[in-house]
Amino acid sequence: MVNAAALPRRWVVQGGKRLLRGIGRFQAARSKVGTGPFLDPAEFPWVGEFESRLEDIQRELEQVLERPEEIPAFHQLSPDQKRISKGENWKTFAFCVFGIKLEENCARCPATVEALERLPGLQNAWFSILAPQYHIPPHKGPTRAVIRVHLPLVVPEAADDCWLRVDDQVRSWKVGQCMLFDDTYEHEVRNDTDDMRVVLFVDVDRPSDLVGRWFNRLIVALVRSSAYVKDPLNNLAAWNRRNRAADQGS
Numbered sequence: 258m259v260n261a262a263a264l265p266r267r268w269v270v271q272g273g274k275r276l277l278r279g280i281g282r283f284q285a286a287r288s289k290v291g292t293g294p295f296l297d298p299a300e301f302p303w304v305g306e307f308e309s310r311l312e313d314i315q316r317e318l319e320q321v322l323e324r325p326e327e328i329p330a331f332h333q334l335s336p337d338q339k340r341i342s343k344g345e346n347w348k349t350f351a352f353c354v355f356g357i358k359l360e361e362n363c364a365r366c367p368a369t370v371e372a373l374e375r376l377p378g379l380q381n382a383w384f385s386i387l388a389p390q391y392h393i394p395p396h397k398g399p400t401r402a403v404i405r406v407h408l409p410l411v412v413p414e415a416a417d418d419c420w421l422r423v424d425d426q427v428r429s430w431k432v433g434q435c436m437l438f439d440d441t442y443e444h445e446v447r448n449d450t451d452d453m454r455v456v457l458f459v460d461v462d463r464p465s466d467l468v469g470r471w472f473n474r475l476i477v478a479l480v481r482s483s484a485y486v487k488d489p490l491n492n493l494a495a496w497n498r499r500n501r502a503a504d505q506g507s
Contacts, residue, residue: 259348280476281441284401287469291413294423294444295402296437300464303376304435307408311433313368314457318384321350321365322455328386334496335489346391349458351383353479353489361497369457378403378462380477385411386456394423394445396438400480402473403460405440409433413452421446430456 285292290300296305321328325481331342331349341347352363352370356379363370373382380403387393409430413419416429424442436456440443448454467472480486 260273281313281401284463284465284469284473284476287465287472288401289464289466289469290404292401292439293428294426294438294442296439298435301404301437302460304360304437306320306431307372307376308435310368310372311408311410314366314372314408317369318410318455325346326380328384329496334492335382335485336492337485337488341394341396346388347393348385348386348388351381351489351493353382355380355381355477355486357481357486359490361474362493373459374459376459379418379459380462381458382461383458385456387448387454389448389451389453391411393445395443395445396474397443399485400473400476401439401441402463402476403440404463405438406459407436407438407456408459409436409454409456411453411455413448413450413454415450415452417445418449419452419454432455 273325289297325348328348328350330345331347334349350362351359352366352373353359373379384484385407407421407430409432412430412432416431420427420429421436421438421444423438423440423444428436430436462477463469463473
């Protein structure tokens with residue numbers, strides 16, 4: 258039997274992603290909502306209430322952005338993102354990772370957390386902060402068990418020059434209007450402006466029939482138990498410890 262622990266991490270991660278994508282057709286067949294690149298917000302009755310919390314969330318984002326040096330880049334938390342996250346161009350302030358709540362960050366943004374906790378099947382949530390003139394290369398998410406949601410909080414004035422492509426469809430963000438998509442399709446982001454773009458990045462459970470729900474719960478549990486999730490959690494805990502130590506020493 259092959260010992261997975263002895264294999265290069267990259268092989269294990271890539272193999273796991275291929276396996277998860279391979280069962281995507283089964284998940285799509287069990288889905289109760291659309292399975293195209295972008296999904297209709299009207300299929301999700303909670304969208305309107307979530308969007309109504311925009312100003313509260315924006316206020317808390319402003320407080321977080323007052324100390325940008327304390328916000329890690331995506332790859333500093335998740336080494337699996339090194340290909341698509343470079344320098345300090347894509348930062349993340351996380352609240353929840355595959356259902357695991359990050360209490361220290363959540364305490365700083367109670368209104369945001371309250372809005373998130375009203376979402377059915379919340380799995381992941383963070384402020385996704387994209388620097389000016391940065392391109393997130395094409396990539397694919399690992400599983401159709403979740404639906405990706407962006408609540409745009411800060412959008413460059415030249416909105417047409419800041420866009421998301423999912424499969425063959427390209428859309429730009431509009432502040433306060435949720436964008437929902439299936440991240441297992443190839444997607445990329447480009448910000449060709451001189452301004453920052455920030456969205457509240459969320460993954461929620463895909464609405465599915467009974468068999469699909471049980472199957473997706475199994476998939477999420479497997480992902481949650483893997484290094485793909487455990488490493489970012491450990492790295493974030495270490496990052497926050499360093500920030501606390503720096504504050505105490507100043």
